[in-house]
Amino acid sequence: MIPISQQAPLTFADNTLFYHDLPLLRGTAASPIAFIGRGDADVAMYQGNFEISDNMQAKLPLTLSNHAINENEIILTLGFQGEAYLELTCFLDASERLVIKPKLLKAGWNRFWIRLTADQHEHVYGCGEQLSHLDLRGRHFPLWTSEPGVGRNKHTLTTFQADQTHSGGDYYTTNYPAPTFISTRMYYCHVASYDYADFDFRNDDFHELQFWGLPLSLTFDTASTFSELITKLTGLVGRTTGLPDWTNNGLILGVQGGTKRVSEIADQLKENDVALSGIWAQDWEGIRMTSFGKRLYWDWKADDKLYPNLTTSIKHWQDQGIEFLGYINPYIANDTQLFADVKDLGYFAKNKDGEIYLVDFGEFLCGVVDFTNPDAFTWYKELIKKRLISTGMKGWMADFGEYLPTDVVLYDHSDPMVMHNKWPVLWAQCNYEAVKESGLQDEIMYFMRAGGTGSQKYAPVLWAGDQSVNWSLDDGLAATIPAALSAGLTGNSISHSDIGGYTSLYGNIRSRELFMRWAEMAAFTPVMRTHEGNRPDQNFQVYDDYDASVHLAYATQTFKALTPYRKTVVAEAVNQGLPAQRPLFMHYPDDDGTYDIQYEYLFGRDLLVAPVYRPGKQAWSTYLPKDNWVHLWTGEHFTGGDTVEVQAPLGQMPVFYRADSAFASLFEKIGAKH
Structure with missing residues (x-):
């Protein structure tokens, strides 16, 4: 004091x-x-x-x-x-x-x-x-x-x-x-x-x-x-630890179905000039089908039928300059061998009768790994090292964390009403320590959706969760923008979203246009990653459409070209805690018009991005704070302080850069190549 x-x-x-x-x-x-x-x-x-x-x-x-x-x-x-x-x-x-x-x-x-x-x-x-x-x-x-x-x-x-x-x-x-x-x-x-x-x-x-x-x-x-x-x-x-350099090489392709299918789709997109930095195969551990759609088999070991000799395949992709990412969460399905192997070790949270508490995840039940038990925490951390890191994975989706029941009995007898909001942080810490103890913090990127105080340090990258595959303001493409901005203002500097969304229910089906608009927005975020969604066969997939894959290629090439600028933005996140995606008022506090804008953002200090989040639009209105702005795609100059309308065909959503930016020549080259 x-x-x-x-x-x-x-x-x-x-x-x-x-x-x-x-x-x-x-x-x-x-x-x-x-x-x-x-x-x-x-x-x-x-x-x-x-x-x-x-x-x-x-x-x-x-x-x-x-x-x-x-x-x-x-x-x-x-x-x-x-x-x-x-x-x-x-x-x-x-x-x-x-x-x-x-x-x-x-x-x-x-x-x-x-x-x-x-x-x-x-x-x-x-x-x-x-x-x-x-x-x-x-x-x-x-x-x-x-x-x-x-x-x-x-x-x-x-x-x-x-x-x-x-x-x-x-x-x-x-x-x-x-x-x-x-x-x-x-x-x-x-x-x-x-x-x-x-x-x-x-x-x-x-x-x-x-x-x-x-x-x-x-x-x-x-x-x-x-x-x-x-x-x-x-x-x-706390602050993020940043991003590995390999993420700058292009898109992390979300695809599944086994080694053969994954390789064929990756090769097809590469032939269409899509820049790939990684393959994210969430089904590396196998799948189960439910009424919701395709779900995963939570046993946390490679499925020998889908991905035989996974370590060898990962090395093959790495030789092509493509990293491999998987999936894990803090639960174990009760119909798996892993559950049977550890159920008597006391590593699962209990119910009030002293039995293993089983949580319903929708047509299958899971045990909760009890992170208040130091032995269970260490065991799961070692599981991540052995079954993910040692296979050569350079990242994964660290999913869930929100499901801790409030009537569970924990090892340390803490109140689950309090531990519920802390659980995602303990899950993030488990991943953080596994990576740090492996000495691979500069190489591995895991991303999380759940969080709480402490996630700023332990969860270096967020993703916006399971958006619907539609244009809704509250649950579609648009929702990912205030999500990134609010998270950034709470100290979580690096965020991204599933390109194209995830949840397909009640007749919501991903369209070609939605995917393309989402992809062009993602080029101006810290990480580009696609997702096939919960019902891949019913929804648009970019690898089924040549023109869409060409559009995706443009987006990935733009993302790759922005690397020098993005590295500066990420460095500010690591060293100063500044969000990569920023509300306009952060740098224009004297402009009253900026405080209510939630569907535009500044990517770093010098780029203003206004994603098109409505279907069928060829022009788009954008608010520009008072400054000297240059339209990225046409080179037209604007002084700002008002709303402007610019043409916004697919592939050219409104993006502006500050004329006096130190990266102005880079931005000019990117716009000229489009």
């Missing part, structure tokens, strides 16, 4: 706590600083989708009853009807960040609310990966890792149909929630808690943060620019 006598940044006056002259906590009779309550959670899980309610028994508003300014801290005492119930200890840490630690003075309370002062015109961003809304103001956001749900919009037929099987989503459902946000009042708030939470930004005068438990602490910091603010935030929560 920094002595209070030197704490000009932290003051208390007029019942208000100030940090760098920013009022954060203000107690009045009409608006208490905090509340405490008592409730019983009711949680039901349906294949990773959750229905959550709270049986509230009591809730007390706590007003300021006393404050004390000591040598190193300010202590606010909060009470109800003359009795003290809560203390907030406020101090500056060694980095001059404000830390607030709550302490209950009376036992028996398990709900906590705290109100932060707000401004009517304030914007708020973050809370992990949010796919429907970039600006969080005017809404509340439950923070609970889960399947995002199919559709994610209660006004659509798709979501209505999905809700009949408890698989529909809502605007806030996400694989990756986080109790962290940034404000246009130029501060961030990060809460050290994995409890179920609900951040409410609907009130003009305050933000109300709710937790089903007492947080360890709330941390705040301020900055003069958004870039500095994100750098400070990632200095606290």
Whole structure:
């Protein structure tokens, strides 16, 4: 702690706590600083989708009853009807960040609310990966890792149909929630808690943060620019380790069906000048068919029928300059040999009867590897080394992490209501340590969809999850843009998505045009990777269409040509924590028009990208902040400060570069070659 006598940044006056002259906590009779309550959670899980309610028994508003300014801290005492119930200890840490630690003075309370002062015109961003809304103001956001749900919009037929099987989503459902946000009042708030939470930004005068438990602490910091603010935030929560150089060589081709089919499709696309950096065969361990579509056989060893002598095949592809990526998740199907081999070792989480807890993943059941058991954690880490890394894989999808049931019994007897949101982080840490201990952090890229606080370091690359194969704003191509932006503002700098989407249900079928628009967007993201989807035979596949493969080739060649610039962007992510995909306001804070834009982004500092996310469009309107912009494809100059319309045929979605960029000559060459 920094002595209070030197704490000009932290003051208390007029019942208000100030940090760098920013009022954060203000107690009045009409608006208490905090509340405490008592409730019983009711949680039901349906294949990773959750229905959550709270049986509230009591809730007390706590007003300021006393404050004390000591040598190193300010202590606010909060009470109800003359009795003290809560203390907030406020101090500056060694980095001059404000830390607030709550302490209950009376036992028996398990709900906590705290109100932060707000401004009517304030914007708020973050809370992990949010796919429907970039600006969080005017809404509340439950923070609970889960399947995002199919559709994610209660006004659509798709979501209505999905809700009949408890698989529909809502605007806030996400694989990756986080109790962290940034404000246009130029501060961030990060809460050290994995409890179920609900951040409410609907009130003009305050933000109300709710937790089903007492947080360890709330941390705040301020900055003069958004870039500095994100750098400070990632200095606290962690930063990505970056990308291997091989990812710059082109597309990671998502394809499956065995060695012969994979090789034939890769060769076919290469003949059409598609630049390939990798082959991602998620079915390396075999498949099972369900009513949902093609699923995988979760035994985590190479399927000898589909991929005989996989290590030899991987070496063959590597000799062609193509790396091989696989798939794994933290569950083991109960009908596999691996499950039988380890079921008596105590490595699975248990139910209340002491039996292995089996989770329904949709027509098959799985055991949960109990990462609170150090032996189980180490065993699974070694499994990754032996069955993935030692075969020569240079990456994999580290899937799931959201499914920890709330009635499970864990090895360390921790509360599963708390561990649920932490589980994706433990899963990420398992992968991180396996790669680090193998000495291959510069060569291996694994990517995750689930996350929480700590994933910034342990999950170096995100993907946006299972989008529907359609044009919906909440669950299609467009949703991946606010997903990347919000995740980036929470410290997860590198993100990408399944080119073409994944989920094909209720008549949603991937079209040729959707795939092509998704591919051209992906050229201006950190990683390019395709997915065949859950029902590959029913959906458009690029290898079945020559013209589409030529379009994909252009996109991959553009991606490859951007390597010098992209390396600079990734270096900023590693060293400064800056997101690769950035909201326009990050670099144009004086432009009021930038704060509500969520379907455009800056790729690094110098490229503005406006993906076409509606079908049948040949022209597209794009907002340009005031600057000197050059249209990548035509060379036309714009001064910005307004919306412009440009031609946007397939292969030429609106992309602009800053005329005074150090990479202007590179961008000019890329545009001229198209």
